[in-house]
Amino acid sequence: MSTVTVVNRLEIRFADLKKAGRGALVTYTMAGDPDHETALAIMKGLPAAGADVIELGMPFSDPMADGPAIQLAAQRSLAAGGSLSRTLDTLRAFRETDHSTPVVLMGYYNPIYARGVDRFAAEAAAAGADGLIIVDLPPEEAPELTEHLNAHGIHLIFLTAPTTDARRLPAVLAQAGGFLYYVSITGITGTASADEAAVKDAVAALRKSTDLPIAVGFGIKTPAQAAAFARIGDAAVVGSAVVQTLADSLDEVRAATEKTVPAVLGFVATLAEGVRAARR
Amino acid sequence: MSHQLANSFRTGADERGHFGIHGGRFVAETLMPLILDVEKAYAEAQADPAFQAELDGYLKTYVGRPSPLYFAKRMTEELGGAKIYFKREDLNHTGAHKINNCMGQILLARRMGKKRIIAETGAGQHGVATATVCALFGLQCVIYMGATDIERQQPNVFRMKLLGAEVRPVTSGAATLKDAMNDALRDWVANVHDTYYLIGTVAGPHPYPTMVRDFQCVIGDETKVQMQEAEGRLPDSLIAAVGGGSNAMGLFHPFLDDASVRIIGVEAAGHGIDTGKHAASLTGGKPGVLHGNRTYLLQDEDGQIAEAHSISAGLDYPGIGPEHSWLHDMKRAEYVGITDDEALDAFHRFTRWEGIIPALESSHAIAQAIKMAPTLPQDHLMVVNLSGRGDKDVNTVARAMGVVL
Incomplete structure (x- = not known):
């Protein structure tokens, strides 16, 4: 097998932002929510709105680490024909015009396992994915996937939580690539708000063990919070609040309206403004 | 790979919880340390x-164990083949085998100092x-129960509330x-510090x-001893x-x-495997990952989990234990x-044959016994697990018969 030199956009983006002296805004939206075209239009608009890294949710019927906002987003996507194949279609279409924004696919393991991990890794790389977050694949179970991702230059991004103790951290870091995702609350997405002081201590502790950029997420809802956490870590991830903004723009049958794309991108722009003002 | 010995089927799971490709620990990172804690506490x-002695004491005086192994004479005569015994888990306190596990896990939760218990049903x-x-x-x-199930299982919802559960x-x-x-x-995930999750199945x-x-x-340990006492040997088949x-x-x-x-x-x-409306994960599913383990699951081509269907709410699940x-x-x-x-059909026949109203779950095992026994x-010697009593199911059965209660 010939060695393909893949330039991973995550590394480039985090290096550039480090030079610029600010943290990254990472946004999460669900592929196919509320329909394929609208979700693609949103994704295409995200870089201009100020998203530095895009997490693209892969819909799953049983998203047990997610709160109501993202659960409903997955249901809308699946109801509109969303699937792993369609998610990869979305990414391919995005890459027709954007070659520099890193994209991280985020979801659950079963659709990937059902597709075949080798096939998925090849297809995701060809579509232009830079990283992958699989919520229900802890490091103990990950080797069966990482071997294929490594072959295609895709980083498997791991989560660490407030419950991840010092004994466990080395196991997480051993396979971690791209960035480290610090789950700032003990809970599901989009519920509690993270405590700034506690996150500061946790991130400081993590930095002693890893040189990977650290993204903070799960409890960030406002531009001010995004700014604060992007200053503490290397990136702030906003998911449920973006998805909720989308949900609030839908009509009574949960279909997109003319407000949907501008509402989401407008909210992302306010988040970006916050993050960009928070220079370190 | 698994470390199970080729000469025994009883040594699993391996140290990481795998049974062949199945099992494991597929959970969010936030839960991993807790699950490792449960594992450690259980090993201790x-x-x-003293733990086993305490459990044995409650099983004897509170649950009512050992449960009898009952020879179903009329059913055996009617079917004219195998000699059919029933393990009477329906006679346990609360009317099913579920209490065996709950008693064990609640003692473990107490050892771990947990004050709040959650479960699904x-x-x-x-x-x-x-x-x-x-x-x-x-x-x-705190009990989590699907709104659809709450609607069709009102008496059990009320029982839980009487017992003080939310x-x-x-x-x-x-x-x-x-x-x-x-x-x-x-x-x-949101209540990691004080909460113990009491999972109800394997x-x-x-x-x-x-x-x-x-x-x-x-259940099986007692059956082995009881069959030895009754017949002086091992059973020839087990059905559950x-x-x-x-x-x-x-x-x-x-x-x-x-x-x-x-x-x-x-x-x-x-309604039949070929209708797609069933809960037969092994017959109609393929391996996948859900709820923390890899196992056979009902799912579509895209890996989305399918809805199961069974008249018995206790079997209405798209997965199965990894072992x-x-x-x-x-x-x-x-x-x-x-x-x-x-x-x-088995529910009705067994009720009339033996004067025991079986749970609809157990009725599936009885139906299989009715099919097999005449050919043997x-x-x-056949043992059927009568896993629960059918009082909870009388509304469902009445509905199926077109009877308004």
Whole structure:
């Protein structure tokens, strides 16, 4: 097998932002929510709105680490024909015009396992994915996937939580690539708000063990919070609040309206403004 | 790869919780340290004779164990073949095998100093058993139950409330058992410090499949002794219904290395496997990852989990315990399907034959016995697990008969 030199956009983006002296805004939206075209239009608009890294949710019927906002987003996507194949279609279409924004696919393991991990890794790389977050694949179970991702230059991004103790951290870091995702609350997405002081201590502790950029997420809802956490870590991830903004723009049958794309991108722009003002 | 010895089917799971490719620990990172804590606490409890002595005491005086092994004379004569015995788990306190596991896990939760217990329930049997042991020890109890199931299992919902539990309706997804399990996992992630998740079947992340199996093995262990007393030898076949598979695993496991014993698990075939409306994960599913473990799952091509269907709410789950998946792969156990109609027919016939109203779950096992027994010689010893009593199902059966109560 010939060695393909893949330039991973995550590394480039985090290096550039480090030079610029600010943290990254990472946004999460669900592929196919509320329909394929609208979700693609949103994704295409995200870089201009100020998203530095895009997490693209892969819909799953049983998203047990997610709160109501993202659960409903997955249901809308699946109801509109969303699937792993369609998610990869979305990414391919995005890459027709954007070659520099890193994209991280985020979801659950079963659709990937059902597709075949080798096939998925090849297809995701060809579509232009830079990283992958699989919520229900802890490091103990990950080797069966990482071997294929490594072959295609895709980083498997791991989560660490407030419950991840010092004994466990080395196991997480051993396979971690791209960035480290610090789950700032003990809970599901989009519920509690993270405590700034506690996150500061946790991130400081993590930095002693890893040189990977650290993204903070799960409890960030406002531009001010995004700014604060992007200053503490290397990136702030906003998911449920973006998805909720989308949900609030839908009509009574949960279909997109003319407000949907501008509402989401407008909210992302306010988040970006916050993050960009928070220079370190 | 698994470290199971080729000469024994009873050594699993391996140290990371795998049964062949099945099992494991597929959970969010936030939960991993907690699950490792449960594993450690369970290993310590297993090594502590005081723990087993305490459990044995409650099983004897509170649950009412040992449960009898009953020879069903009329049924045997009617069918004219195998000699049919029933393991009477329906006579346990709360009316099913579920309490065996709840008693074990509640003692473990107490050892771990947990003050708040959460559980998922489908038909409500596990919810009632969990609420029962929480009342017994004065612990806070929250039960997640699909809104659809709450609607069709009102008496059990009321029982749980009488016992002091809070029943939280789950409206996400299809609002049934799998969704209740999702919400219980979400609760656990958010309440890691004081909460113990009391899983009701031999599924979920390691160590639950192994631990629940161990607590249910009292069924098979007793059966072995009782059959020895009754007939002076091992049974020739074992039959049990399989949803998640805890009553079946409890009966089967002590016999796995007895090669002469034929082992048959009965999945719910609903309206029929070919209709797609069933709950037969092994017959109609393929391996996948859900609720913390890899196992056979009902799912579509894209890996989205499908809705299960069974007249029996306790079997209405799109997955199955990972050890069953492994026994299926290894061909040590056979898994067959029984439809709603066959189970209902068995329910009625057994009630009239033996004066015992069986749970609809157990009726699936009885239906399989009705199919098999006439084809077997009269010296064939068959044990069917009567996993629960059918009082909870009289409304469902009345509806199926077109009777308005």
